[in-house]
Amino acid sequence: MATYRMKIDGLDELMKKLKELEEEGEHIAARALYEGAGIVADAVSKAVQGIATEPFKYAKGGHKRKPSPEEKAALMRAPHGVSKFRKRLKVVDTTVGFNQSGYVDVNFNHMNSGARTNYKAFEFKGKESTASSTLRWIRYAGGSEKFGLSKDIGRHAQNQKPVGAIANAINSGTSFMDKQPFFRKAVSTGKGAATARIEAEIKKRIDELDIG
Amino acid sequence: MPDEYTSLVAALKALTQGESPDTVTLPVAENEWNPRPDTESYGIVALEFEVDALHGDNVKQVTAYEGSVDLYSRKKDGAGWIPLIAATLTEHCEGAWSLNSHQYERENSIFHWEWWFQVEE
Numbered sequence: 001m002a003t004y005r006m007k008i009d010g011l012d013e014l015m016k017k018l019k020e021l022e023e024e025g026e027h028i029a030a031r032a033l034y035e036g037a038g039i040v041a042d043a044v045s046k047a048v049q050g051i052a053t054e055p056f057k058y059a060k061g062g063h064k065r066k067p068s069p070e071e072k073a074a075l076m077r078a079p080h081g082v083s084k085f086r087k088r089l090k091v092v093d094t095t096v097g098f099n100q101s102g103y104v105d106v107n108f109n110h111m112n113s114g115a116r117t118n119y120k121a122f123e124f125k126g127k128e129s130t131a132s133s134t135l136r137w138i139r140y141a142g143g144s145e146k147f148g149l150s151k152d153i154g155r156h157a158q159n160q161k162p163v164g165a166i167a168n169a170i171n172s173g174t175s176f177m178d179k180q181p182f183f184r185k186a187v188s189t190g191k192g193a194a195t196a197r198i199e200a201e202i203k204k205r206i207d208e209l210d211i212g
Numbered sequence: 213m214p215d216e217y218t219s220l221v222a223a224l225k226a227l228t229q230g231e232s233p234d235t236v237t238l239p240v241a242e243n244e245w246n247p248r249p250d251t252e253s254y255g256i257v258a259l260e261f262e263v264d265a266l267h268g269d270n271v272k273q274v275t276a277y278e279g280s281v282d283l284y285s286r287k288k289d290g291a292g293w294i295p296l297i298a299a300t301l302t303e304h305c306e307g308a309w310s311l312n313s314h315q316y317e318r319e320n321s322i323f324h325w326e327w328w329f330q331v332e333e
Contacts, residue, residue: 168313173324175284175317184328185261188263189261
């Protein structure tokens, strides 16, 4: 999925104070970053709910289509919260989005070829795993669910689509589907609130430690 | 509608390549679906949402909008439209634009470039 980088500027004074605290300062910065990234993650969740859908149809002969409800459901179920923090040199960063959301099982080609059969999807519980016998929830179109080994759904493996690719197709549009930039909107409009939250969180901890 | 956006759309619609009589125009649709014309390349420009606003005297003094430009092309190099679109964005949006993604649709054998930009009103 396309990447949107959000860099927080204008916190030089606060960061200077945090550097004086060394390791404790890094923890405070990471905690504040987590709070800020959480706001963006919440905005993404809200934006996913606003995606316009229509029952699946093939986009052939120059016609366009909207995302299907199944594709929207895949995004709503997929984990897209704040990921693990990465520390490189003195920089701490994290990601929010669908790049690590794993795969969803769709029995139709979400592009424009292939035959459609009954829709089935499964969602990952916990971390994504490549193990062939991981226990997973399997949710069927009729609403029933079962908890089973992934090998039970192995025959559908060829129909698995990366959730990130579905999110990207909706966010950026394709040659047969109008774009609905839900993710870009969430990041662009959430930046102000996220920055304010990060600043407030750092100030709060500095006040608690009484180093201001 | 922000003036910067109006002028950007006009400039994109006027994009041409080559000298007459072999002048090639890029079909650009504004804010609506372009039904896959039988051309090698086509573009879509749209103003999408409000990003931020500066308030004063109980009214919005400045409003920032975000939009995007999409180029679809069957040519790997975008049939030469990429630098022209980049130059147009620089001219009308100054520095507030970026190439957001470059993708390939395997099923339709078409390349897709997406730029986002911000304009003010």
